[in-house]
Amino acid sequence: MARAVDAGDAELLLAHGVDPQHMLVDQLGDHDLVARLHQRVFTTADNFDVEVEVAHYAADPMTDAQATWKVVDAKGRTVASGEWPAVTIPIGKNFVLGKVKVDLSKLAAPAAYRLAVNVGQASRLPSNGQEPRPTFDNAWTFWL
Numbered sequence: 001m002a003r004a005v006d007a008g009d010a011e012l013l014l015a016h017g018v019d020p021q022h023m024l025v026d027q028l029g030d031h032d033l034v035a036r037l038h039q040r041v042f043t044t045a046d047n048f049d050v051e052v053e054v055a056h057y058a059a060d061p062m063t064d065a066q067a068t069w070k071v072v073d074a075k076g077r078t079v080a081s082g083e084w085p086a087v088t089i090p091i092g093k094n095f096v097l098g099k100v101k102v103d104l105s106k107l108a109a110p111a112a113y114r115l116a117v118n119v120g121q122a123s124r125l126p127s128n129g130q131e132p133r134p135t136f137d138n139a140w141t142f143w144l
Helices: 007-015
Strands: 002-004 024-028 031-035 048-056 062-073 078-083 087-089 092-102 112-121 136-143
Touching (some): 031 112, 031 136, 048 062, 048 112, 062 092
Antiparallel strands (some): 024 031, 031 048, 062 087, 062 112
16 A cells, blocks of 8 residues: 655655655665665666665564566557666665666657566575565656
């Protein structure tokens, strides 16, 4: 479920040059995903270099977290994708998962695209007997 950015996040966003009035973050239980898209409209000559962060407010850090990303076109076809190494996501906010870098000159324009990020537990069945943790994701639309 998406929610509006709260006042604490708004200060941080403004400090990074992002207008919080136009931003929603995905909230699924104890997690928020944020893509630091400084613009939503690009040209094929622009750099697409987007930092992705997660906030994690569960009782324990999320171990063995595997994050993947993809850029899909309007027909749902993946035009770029990648993943970051599995990490332990600590309790707190502004934990950087990684950067998404895409060569926009290789994409068709004009067109709408979506950056989608998914975070899950690489080993979905923990050995400590806990229930497997669900994945969480978010997607952001941008135009080329």
